[in-house]
Amino acid sequence: MKDLLFIFSFCVFITLSSCGNSSVKIDPNLSAEEAKAVVLTEKSLPGGSKIESYQVVVSTLPLALLDNEYKNLRDEANKARLDYRTNMTRGLPQIAQKNLETLQNIQNTIVEKSKNLEKSSPEYIFVLADVKEKNRRDNNLTGFIAVYDPKSLEQVDLLQVTTPLYNNAVMVTEALEGNLSNPEKGNEIITSNNPIVDFILKSNPK
Numbered sequence: 001m002k003d004l005l006f007i008f009s010f011c012v013f014i015t016l017s018s019c020g021n022s023s024v025k026i027d028p029n030l031s032a033e034e035a036k037a038v039v040l041t042e043k044s045l046p047g048g049s050k051i052e053s054y055q056v057v058v059s060t061l062p063l064a065l066l067d068n069e070y071k072n073l074r075d076e077a078n079k080a081r082l083d084y085r086t087n088m089t090r091g092l093p094q095i096a097q098k099n100l101e102t103l104q105n106i107q108n109t110i111v112e113k114s115k116n117l118e119k120s121s122p123e124y125i126f127v128l129a130d131v132k133e134k135n136r137r138d139n140n141l142t143g144f145i146a147v148y149d150p151k152s153l154e155q156v157d158l159l160q161v162t163t164p165l166y167n168n169a170v171m172v173t174e175a176l177e178g179n180l181s182n183p184e185k186g187n188e189i190i191t192s193n194n195p196i197v198d199f200i201l202k203s204n205p206k
Contacts, residue, residue: 023042023050023051024038024039024042024051024054026038026039027056030056033125033150033153034056034058034125036153037056037125037127037146037148037153038051038054038056038127040146040148040153040155041054041127041129041144041146041158044146044155044158045129045131045144046133046134046135047134048133048134048135049131049132049133049134049142050131050132051129051130051131051132052129052130052131052132052141053129053130054127054128054129054130055127055128055195055199056125056126056127056128057125057126057128057195057196058123058124058125058126058150059123059124059126059194059195059196060117060118060121060122060123060124061117061121061124061147062114062117062172062194062196062197063110063113063114063117063172064165064168064169064172064173064192064194064196064197064200065145065157065159065165065168065196066168067162067164067165067167067168068164070110070168070171070172071164073106073109073110073171074164074167074168074171076102076106077102077103077106077171077180080099080100080102080103080106080183081099081103081183083095083096083099084096084099084100084103084183085183087099099183100181100183103180103181103183104181106175106180106181107174107175107178107180107181110171110172110175110176110180111175111176114172114175114176123150124147124148124149124150124156125147125148125149125150125153126145126146126147126148126196127144127145127146127148128143128144128145128195128196128199129143129144129145129146130142130143130144130203131143131144136206138204140204141203141204142160142161142203142204142206143160143161143199143200143203143204143205144158144159144160144161145157145158145159145160145161145196145199145200146158146159147159160206161199161200161203161204161205161206162205162206163205163206165200165205166200166201166203166205169192169197169200169201170190170201172197173190173191173192173197173201174190
């Protein structure tokens with residue numbers, strides 16, 4: 001029993017010590033692993049950066065984070081939308097219908113890939129941080145997404161919310177909501193029930 005108490009006390013000491021050098025206020029509701037992930041995120045940011053606020057989410061990998069893999073699909077969707085409006089303006093509804101079919105096919109592809117990724121992806125710890133960067137000229141906060149293996153706390157990825165990542169989140173969200181194939185839909189604010197994707201959509205992309 002004494003040995004177990006010693007081990008437990010030692011683990012708590014290590015956790016608190018590792019967090020003690022952090023300038024970020026650690027949410028007491030976080031697990032030891034989640035708290036450590038926040039500290040690791042702070043240490044991995046560019047020099048002169050400061051975390052203004054954050055949230056921690058344990059989740060599978062959302063498709064919206066894979067912006068590089070879906071660049072061509074975004075370009076195809078943007079072209080189809082533009083061509084649809086152009087053809088409708090020119091009074092060419094039959095050609096415009098083909099543009100709608102292209103958008104519907106892209107939407108179906110995204111929905112299917114999102115389902116497959118949700119089934120196959122392991123869970124990660126995500127730290128979603130609004131960061132004040134020293135060298136950002138517009139003075140907006142930068143969204144950073146740090147991804148960790150929950151067992152080893154190895155950092156799997158560290159992403160900034162850039163314009164391509166933001167655009168990918170918009171495309172994926174519209175597709176999952178069934179709105180990508182509706183180019184007539186207005187430009188209302190897009191939100192997501194996935195906290196990671198919603199964080200991207202509410203960030204100021206670089």
